[in-house]
Amino acid sequence: MESIIEVNNLAKMYQNKQALNNLSFQVKKGEIFGFLGPSGSGKTTTVKILTSQLRYTSGRVTVLGAAPDRGRKANFLGRIGVLTDNSGLYDRLSVYDNLALFCRLYGVPESSLGGLLDTVNLSADRNTLVQQLSKGMKQRVTLVRAILHRPEILFLDEPTSALDPVNVLQIHETLRQLNRDGTTIFLTTHNMQEAEALCGRVAFLNNGEISALDTPLQLRLQHGDKTITVTTPKGPEIVGQDAAGANRINELIRSGALLAIHSNEPTLGDIFVKLTGRGLE
Amino acid sequence: MTFSLNRLLAIAGKEWKDSVRNPQILLMAGMPIVFSILMKGQLSEGNAIDRFTVPVMIAIAVVGAFVQALMISEEKEKNTLRALMLSPASPVEVLLGKSAMTTVYTIAVMVVCMLITGIPAINIGYLIIYILFLLVIFMALGTSIGLISRTASETSIVGLPILLFFVFGPIFAPGLKVSFVMDVIGFIPSYHFMEGLSAVVHDEGREQIWLSLGNLLVWMVLSTLLVLFIYRGKRFDK
Ligand SMILES: Nc1ncnc2c1ncn2[C@@H]1O[C@H](COP(=O)(O)OP(=O)(O)O)[C@@H](O)[C@H]1O
Numbered sequence: 001m002e003s004i005i006e007v008n009n010l011a012k013m014y015q016n017k018q019a020l021n022n023l024s025f026q027v028k029k030g031e032i033f034g035f036l037g038p039s040g041s042g043k044t045t046t047v048k049i050l051t052s053q054l055r056y057t058s059g060r061v062t063v064l065g066a067a068p069d070r071g072r073k074a075n076f077l078g079r080i081g082v083l084t085d086n087s088g089l090y091d092r093l094s095v096y097d098n099l100a101l102f103c104r105l106y107g108v109p110e111s112s113l114g115g116l117l118d119t120v121n122l123s124a125d126r127n128t129l130v131q132q133l134s135k136g137m138k139q140r141v142t143l144v145r146a147i148l149h150r151p152e153i154l155f156l157d158e159p160t161s162a163l164d165p166v167n168v169l170q171i172h173e174t175l176r177q178l179n180r181d182g183t184t185i186f187l188t189t190h191n192m193q194e195a196e197a198l199c200g201r202v203a204f205l206n207n208g209e210i211s212a213l214d215t216p217l218q219l220r221l222q223h224g225d226k227t228i229t230v231t232t233p234k235g236p237e238i239v240g241q242d243a244a245g246a247n248r249i250n251e252l253i254r255s256g257a258l259l260a261i262h263s264n265e266p267t268l269g270d271i272f273v274k275l276t277g278r279g280l281e
Numbered sequence: 282m283t284f285s286l287n288r289l290l291a292i293a294g295k296e297w298k299d300s301v302r303n304p305q306i307l308l309m310a311g312m313p314i315v316f317s318i319l320m321k322g323q324l325s326e327g328n329a330i331d332r333f334t335v336p337v338m339i340a341i342a343v344v345g346a347f348v349q350a351l352m353i354s355e356e357k358e359k360n361t362l363r364a365l366m367l368s369p370a371s372p373v374e375v376l377l378g379k380s381a382m383t384t385v386y387t388i389a390v391m392v393v394c395m396l397i398t399g400i401p402a403i404n405i406g407y408l409i410i411y412i413l414f415l416l417v418i419f420m421a422l423g424t425s426i427g428l429i430s431r432t433a434s435e436t437s438i439v440g441l442p443i444l445l446f447f448v449f450g451p452i453f454a455p456g457l458k459v460s461f462v463m464d465v466i467g468f469i470p471s472y473h474f475m476e477g478l479s480a481v482v483h484d485e486g487r488e489q490i491w492l493s494l495g496n497l498l499v500w501m502v503l504s505t506l507l508v509l510f511i512y513r514g515k516r517f518d519k
């Protein structure tokens with residue numbers, strides 16, 4: 001499939017601090033691609049570079065066929081949507097007025113706002129001033145602002161870090177729907193459940209370097225220890241994925257002693273620790 | 282990229298809705314009006330033209346420049362300027378859209394000031410040109426101050442002294458009789474605004490009138506270029 005983002009040997013230095021080092025990856029058109037990494041690993045730096053908010057030190061970056069930091073870019077900006085932790089709203093304007101402004105800037109009809117506010121559960125608050133909203137509600141307004149022009153690529157920097165579980169589920173569903181409708185999504189998170197729930201492919205980011213990149217399933221299969229936990233009336237018991245293990249499971253099933261059976265793939269968090277020596281929090 | 286009046290008007294409309302809910306801006310807009318009431322009594326025996334130009338200059342500096350600076354630095358502080366920059370709106374659309382609101386406020390405040398102080402017998406054509414030039418210069422300076430400072434409070438600390446110097450320099454500096462200060466004052470636009478209009482009123486020959494207009498024109502071009510330069514520089518984070 002066609003690449004919509006291509007990054008080759010990207011490096012970024014802040015004064016004398018190396019934030020990104022030799023980063024290479026491609027995002028294919030139509031996928032949900034995740035950067036999973038702890039705080040300080042370089043997620044925000046990457047999103048800012050890809051969305052033309054930050055210059056980079058070296059390497060090659062192509063987004064929608066052009067370098068994001070070159071040339072004039074109204075055309076480029078109309079095709080991407082961005083949600084980062086520095087996306088602010090106008091406090092003294094209502095939810096609706098905030099969004100209507102951006103409808104006009106992007107040249108899309110305001111009539112689409114009703115449906116979007118419904119999907120993020122904000123219809124009842126459309127006339128509320130933004131200064132009266134909770135942090136989670138503001139985050140949902142900024143999400144609507146980032147998608148109201150149906151961007152070809154949506155960039156999300158830790159989109160659910162301020163939200164409660166119910167809203168997280170709802171936002172995930174909105175993102176999946178958007179993706180089904182054709183939007184490519186580039187997302188960063190430090191939450192392994194989020195990466196697993198949404199992403200077709202995940203890159204592990206640690207200290208500005210990618211230490212693994214694959215589908216969540218492949219990563220788990222590849223780094224699992226290939227054992228199975230069976231639960232019998234006597235308690236859990238670990239067997240190998242080999243002939244001996246097969247015989248043991250067979251025996252338990254025949255004797256009716258098998259209560260539960262689980263393959264032991266590690267979580268993405270376990271794999272992250274194994275590969276980088278540090279956790280995600 | 283094509284200029285879009287619709288985008289400019291969208292931003293201007295946003296400024297309007299935002300400003301009527303902002304007590305700080307309404308307070309600033311009232312200041313020159315209070316000042317011209319005070320001036321009316323104070324300067325009634327003095328130079329008739331100063332009684333008129335000083336409140337106008339204060340209106341332009343406080344509402345045209347300082348309010349503009351506050352609004353822009355608030356956009357920076359709250360990260361809304363970033364959202365505008367990430368939209369298809371061009372620098373010219375953003376800056377003109379934001380300035381439209383301030384222009385309307387400043388003109389409204391100036392008109393009220395003039396009604397209080399009275400308009401001297403003066404060629405209205407010159408008067409309008411001088412006022413518009415000075416307004417553009419001060420709004421450009423205010424915009425630059427707003428873009429440079431990181432927060433609204435930084436705007437007050439950095440911007441207010443500069444603006445006060447521009448307004449009160451030409452009024453009080455001659456009394457100091459320090460030649461270096463007078464040399465500096467001789468370049469600034471508010472000095473030429475006062476000198477030029479005084480020459481128009483007293484019919485002191487074309488030379489001063491055109492010299493001052495030329496000075497304002499140069500300031501206008503340079504300060505506008507400065508704004509565009511700074512705005513483009515803000516496109517990237519550090
Ligand atoms: N403006 C900056 N100046 C200097 N260092 C920075 C700046 N922004 C980020 N960094 C550093 O770069 C590294 C990556 O930061 P960031 O991209 O924000 O990580 P993340 O979003 O994954 O938490 C961190 O070590 C951070 O301290």
Ligand SMILES: [Mg+2]
Binds near residue numbers: 040043044157
């Ligand atoms: Mg971050």
